[in-house]
Amino acid sequence: MPLAHSVLANVMDPEVPVVSVVDLGIVRGLSWREGHLHVLITPTYSGCPATEVIETSIRDALVQSGFVSTQVEQRLDPAWTTDWITDEGREKLKAYGISPPVGSADKRSLTAEKPVVLCPICDSKNTLQISEFGSTACKALYRCNDCLEPFDYFKCI
Incomplete structure (x- = not known):
């Protein structure tokens, strides 16, 4: 299903429109x-307000590409993790001004020290968390102490 995969690689996340689903x-x-293209998705978290928009965007893109009979199934188990973000996706986040997740979503990360979050603008390690929550619940707000720019950090979850 290379064609379907390439179609979905162009369906952008509505909250971060530079990264695809x-x-x-x-x-x-x-x-x-049974004659239907079945797409299995796991939202970034169960309460994500963009999930319905993402499902509709996936269906619309596939139908416009000739996959007229599609089914989108949402599965919450296993839970989505930032470990599933591709390397290309991490680079796109950084280029957009969002620091990508640092480390792994392993349970040990919950008790470990806070990660060193690089500024996506100047790559400085001299950053400070301003708020546990940024523009969305899955991001934290940081500020770079060198270039003084605020930025979102995509939390490791």
């Missing part, structure tokens, strides 16, 4: 079931 690891699988 493939870049974020939201698309978990593609298969044919």
Whole structure:
């Protein structure tokens, strides 16, 4: 299903429009079931307000590309993790001004020291968390103490 995958690689996340649903690891699988293209997705978190928009965008993009019979299934188990963001997705986040997640979403990260978050603008390690929550619940607000710019950090979850 290379064509379907490439179509989905162009479906952008509505909250961060430079990364696709493939870049974020939201698309978990593609298969044919009883004559339908079946798309398995896992939202970034169960309460994500963009989930319905993402499902509709996936369906619309596939239908416009000739996949007229599609089914989108949302599965919450296993829970989405920032470990599923592709390397390309991480680079796109940084280029957009969002510091990508540092480390792994392993449970040990909950008790470990806070990560060193690089400024996506100047690559400085001299950054400070301003707020646990940034523009969305999955991001924290930071400020670079060198270039003085505020930026979002995509939390490791």
